[in-house]
Amino acid sequence: MKIEPVEATHTALPESLLQIGGLLKRFPGTIAVNNVSFAIRSGTIHALVGENGAGKSTIIKMLSGVYRPDGGEIRIKGQPVDITSPHVAQECGISTVYQERTLIANLSALDNIFLGREILARIGGTLGLTDRQAMRSAVVELCRDFEFDPKLLSRPVEELSALSRQIVEIIKALAFRSELIILDEPNGGLSIHERQVLFAQMRRLRGRGTAVLWVTHQLEELAGMADEVTVLRDGKLVGTIDGAEARTDRVVRMMVGRDVETIESFVTGAKGSAAIKEHGKVVLRVEGLSDDTDLRDLAFTLRRGEVLGIGGLQGAGCSRIVETIIGARRMTSGRVLLDEKPRRIRSTRHAFAAGIAYVPNERKSRGILPTFSIAQNISVSSLPAFARMGFIDRKKEASTARGFFDALGIRARSVGDQIVRLSGGNQQKAIIARALAAKPKVIIFNEPTEGVDVGAKIEIYRLIRDYIASGGAAIVKSSELVELLGLSDRVLVMKTGRIVGELPGLGADQDHESATRLEEKFMSLAAASGVN
Amino acid sequence: METSTAFTDRLGAVLNRPGVGIAVFLVLVSIAMSFVSPFFLTWLNWANILNQSAFLILLAVGMTVVLIGGGIDLSVGAIAALSGGVVAWLVSAIGFPLPLALLCGILAGTLLGLLNGLIITRLGIPDFVTTLATLALIRGILLVWTQGVPIIGYSSNGYMMLGGLRRLPYGLTVPEFITAFLVIAGILIMRFSRVSSHLRAVGENPEIARLSGVNITRIKLASYALSGFLAGVVGVLLAGRLGTVQPNMAAGMEIQALAAAIIGGAALSGGRGSLVGAAIGALTLVVIQNVINLTGIPPVFETFVIGSVILVVITFDRVSGIVSGRRAQVAG
Numbered sequence: 001m002k003i004e005p006v007e008a009t010h011t012a013l014p015e016s017l018l019q020i021g022g023l024l025k026r027f028p029g030t031i032a033v034n035n036v037s038f039a040i041r042s043g044t045i046h047a048l049v050g051e052n053g054a055g056k057s058t059i060i061k062m063l064s065g066v067y068r069p070d071g072g073e074i075r076i077k078g079q080p081v082d083i084t085s086p087h088v089a090q091e092c093g094i095s096t097v098y099q100e101r102t103l104i105a106n107l108s109a110l111d112n113i114f115l116g117r118e119i120l121a122r123i124g125g126t127l128g129l130t131d132r133q134a135m136r137s138a139v140v141e142l143c144r145d146f147e148f149d150p151k152l153l154s155r156p157v158e159e160l161s162a163l164s165r166q167i168v169e170i171i172k173a174l175a176f177r178s179e180l181i182i183l184d185e186p187n188g189g190l191s192i193h194e195r196q197v198l199f200a201q202m203r204r205l206r207g208r209g210t211a212v213l214w215v216t217h218q219l220e221e222l223a224g225m226a227d228e229v230t231v232l233r234d235g236k237l238v239g240t241i242d243g244a245e246a247r248t249d250r251v252v253r254m255m256v257g258r259d260v261e262t263i264e265s266f267v268t269g270a271k272g273s274a275a276i277k278e279h280g281k282v283v284l285r286v287e288g289l290s291d292d293t294d295l296r297d298l299a300f301t302l303r304r305g306e307v308l309g310i311g312g313l314q315g316a317g318c319s320r321i322v323e324t325i326i327g328a329r330r331m332t333s334g335r336v337l338l339d340e341k342p343r344r345i346r347s348t349r350h351a352f353a354a355g356i357a358y359v360p361n362e363r364k365s366r367g368i369l370p371t372f373s374i375a376q377n378i379s380v381s382s383l384p385a386f387a388r389m390g391f392i393d394r395k396k397e398a399s400t401a402r403g404f405f406d407a408l409g410i411r412a413r414s415v416g417d418q419i420v421r422l423s424g425g426n427q428q429k430a431i432i433a434r435a436l437a438a439k440p441k442v443i444i445f446n447e448p449t450e451g452v453d454v455g456a457k458i459e460i461y462r463l464i465r466d467y468i469a470s471g472g473a474a475i476v477k478s479s480e481l482v483e484l485l486g487l488s489d490r491v492l493v494m495k496t497g498r499i500v501g502e503l504p505g506l507g508a509d510q511d512h513e514s515a516t517r518l519e520e521k522f523m524s525l526a527a528a529s530g531v532n
Numbered sequence: 533m534e535t536s537t538a539f540t541d542r543l544g545a546v547l548n549r550p551g552v553g554i555a556v557f558l559v560l561v562s563i564a565m566s567f568v569s570p571f572f573l574t575w576l577n578w579a580n581i582l583n584q585s586a587f588l589i590l591l592a593v594g595m596t597v598v599l600i601g602g603g604i605d606l607s608v609g610a611i612a613a614l615s616g617g618v619v620a621w622l623v624s625a626i627g628f629p630l631p632l633a634l635l636c637g638i639l640a641g642t643l644l645g646l647l648n649g650l651i652i653t654r655l656g657i658p659d660f661v662t663t664l665a666t667l668a669l670i671r672g673i674l675l676v677w678t679q680g681v682p683i684i685g686y687s688s689n690g691y692m693m694l695g696g697l698r699r700l701p702y703g704l705t706v707p708e709f710i711t712a713f714l715v716i717a718g719i720l721i722m723r724f725s726r727v728s729s730h731l732r733a734v735g736e737n738p739e740i741a742r743l744s745g746v747n748i749t750r751i752k753l754a755s756y757a758l759s760g761f762l763a764g765v766v767g768v769l770l771a772g773r774l775g776t777v778q779p780n781m782a783a784g785m786e787i788q789a790l791a792a793a794i795i796g797g798a799a800l801s802g803g804r805g806s807l808v809g810a811a812i813g814a815l816t817l818v819v820i821q822n823v824i825n826l827t828g829i830p831p832v833f834e835t836f837v838i839g840s841v842i843l844v845v846i847t848f849d850r851v852s853g854i855v856s857g858r859r860a861q862v863a864g
């Protein structure tokens with residue numbers, strides 16, 4: 001194990017826009033940010049990376065006025081500033097896309113974008129009258145860039161798809177001429193295309209002289225995008241390096257303090273091992289499934305010991321299939337058979353009762369019960385197992401949760417902590433623990449590693465493999481190709497609501513094709529021209 | 533095919549607007565009633581209905597604003613009574629000129645509303661608890677102050693006119709105009725001002741509102757002050773109409789206002805509600821009373837009928853909400 005020397009932080013260059021020095025933030029039981037100093041220069045993209053729980057979001061929240069630092073200082077253009085509220089941060093020229101969703105469901109997209117920063121009308125502006133026309137024209141261009149239909153601006157965001165909502169979040173930060181734009185994992189849920197648009201926007205901002213502070217777990221994106229990369233570990237600064245030197249393996253080593261198996265090597269390491277694996281009998285059979293969108297006549301089976309991947313471009317219907325199977329959406333025809341017996345599943349609760357566990361995407365809004373403890377979050381889908389004479393056996397609940405803590409490597413102070421106190425990756429593991437605790441026949445994963453760091457990703461892949469090895473079966477919906485092809489035995493490729501092809505997963509591939517070749521095959525199926 | 537789904541989409545969207553359900557209900561009841569009682573659809577009857585609903589509409593609108601902001605104001609009936617008492621006392625005991633006394637009455641209402649807001653935002657006491665307490669407190673003050681004896685001897689022709697006891701041409705009354713003016717002003721503000729989105733944001737998710745730079749305290753204070761102001765207006769007008777201020781004046785009106793706001797589409801969980809809906813909701817409650825009077829249903833049934841209507845309307849909203857909720861995922 002080689003310890004990377006702490007690299008010199010950029011000294012106060014004259015053009016640095018924002019400097020933080022000795023920043024400190026404590027939470028009960030942890031020091032989330034411990035004496036961190038670095039500087040962000042105007043006209044650069046500055047990446048902030050680290051494992052889940054390293055303290056990235058905490059720093060961002062201090063810069064955005066959400067949390068008050070317990071120590072240290074923040075300077076803007078050399079002047080010490082006290083960012084006491086989000087409003088003050090806005091006035092300092094800082095706009096933020098938070099990791100959490102920050103849209104008001106019942107407000108239109110336009111109102112959300114300008115919430116708190118409305119453009120006031122020339123007449124009556126003092127009364128708070130807004131100039132909707134001006135607001136609209138201020139963002140129309142951005143909408144076009146992101147291929148977001150400006151007509152949707154007047155729709156309440158609750159009616160928009162998850163993707164459109166994320167675009168609205170981004171527009172909300174980009175719509176204002178800020179000196180510093182902070183993006184905390186902005187590409188959660190974005191497909192390849194929107195990611196490219198976002199990157200183009202980030203470069204454009206840089207060109208305009210704006211500083212961009214960017215948090216991502218997609219380390220391979222760093223090299224082409226970031227001018228500087230600051231790495232955190234356990235709340236402490238490891239160092240700031242030049243973007244050009246930010247090769248993935250180096251960054252990972254800085255992040256975790258040792259070499260880590262890369263996703264590619266993990267995935268290909270399993271190559272062939274599963275090739276001759278015999279799958280058991282069919283546990284889940286889907287027949288003739290159609291719905292009131294464009295899902296038409298879908299049929300497939302899942303056997304014991306098998307991982308079935310579902311992939312396709314954004315809007316191809318992958319999410320809708322899994323949500324339909326677990327009863328969150330309605331099917332207009334078709335049926336789902338479990339152990340060859342037809343089951344009517346009308347809600348996730350039914351699904352859990354029938355033996356299908358679901359790990360939802362959009363963890364922050366759909367996955368966690370934010371006000372509940374970690375233990376309660378784990379037990380909630382299998383409460384009957386914890387019931388004793390109608391009451392929940394809290395001891396049993398806690399000990400089960402503790403078991404999962406060890407098995408899954410969940411890092412938290414205690415199982416009684418509120419789940420929102422955990423970092424993203426640990427929350428995700430807790431949600432997977434919830435699925436496992438229900439002892440299901442099938443687990444359906446919708447984006448199993450959204451917002452999860454490299455190390456935790458591999459741990460989650462292991463969890464899925466272990467579950468399969470113990471006789472489970474899984475469906476994985478993922479928009480990360482390496483993950484999809486690497487985890488699955490078979491991959492169904494979707495396009496406009498139909499299954500357009502099936503590919504072997506990397507591990508089960510008899511022809512031993514290379515990963516890139518498989519990816520190419522996948523893309524050509526998923527994006528095949530035709531009526532779109 | 534395209535156009536028909538667009539049409540049903542739009543129909544779904546319209547039906548899902550707060551207040552539309554209750555408006556449909558109101559029209560249906562009116563049509564049915566026109567067959568039962570020939571008197572129902574006469575101008576005279578509707579002039580009565582409007583005159584009676586003017587006060588409830590104002591309170592329901594204030595309640596809706598508070599509900600949208602994530603609060604609830606149970607003290608409006610008591611505030612109205614105290615405001616009326618202030619006017620009656622200032623005129624009869626001190627000899628204030630009526631306009632000045634009215635101003636003082638409305639100011640008292642506004643300040644009491646502001647007090648609610650201050651307790652809630654500064655002391656962090658939940659909205660429900662705070663206004664439940666001030667409801668009792670204010671009513672208690674009025675009782676102690678009047679020693680349970682009605683305040684009289686302040687009435688005048690002008691005040692009776694103002695309260696709607698005397699009619700203008702066509703059977704119209706002054707409170708109707710005041711209500712119309714205030715409600716329209718409110719609707720315009722909610723439509724064109726940023727206050728509306730700030731209020732919704734605070735009501736739906738205060739944390740997000742804060743992240744966006746909205747001043748939550750100010751919004752909360754303003755909503756309660758407005759509710760108090762409207763209660764004050766109602767109180768001083770009601771004092772003019774009744775000619776005496778009983779210590780239990782306007783008792784129970786907060787519940788009617790709440791009912792009107794809710795059947796008009798406001799959500800107790802905050803963030804949602806419509807002023808038009810609230811006005812229609814209040815009108816509906818008065819129409820129901822009117823129907824009961826005209827059809828000879830014993831008045832003891834009134835409360836029961838109102839309860840049923842609330843349930844029916846809310847169920848309708850829920851069902852249409854579920855239907856359009858399914859639809860929602862498709863869009864975008």
Ligand SMILES: Nc1ncnc2c1ncn2[C@@H]1O[C@H](COP(=O)(O)OP(=O)(O)OP(=O)(O)O)[C@@H](O)[C@H]1O
Pocket residue numbers: 027028030031032050051052053054055056057058059099420421422423424425426451453
């Ligand atoms: N409100 C809070 N109360 C208590 N502890 C918190 C709170 N917010 C964060 N923490 C803790 O602070 C540490 C840093 O969390 P933070 O959210 O900054 O991590 P992160 O680097 O953004 O991780 P991720 O990549 O998962 O988003 C974690 O240990 C977390 O559990």
Ligand SMILES: [Mg+2]
Pocket residue numbers: 056057058099184424
């Ligand atoms: Mg974070």
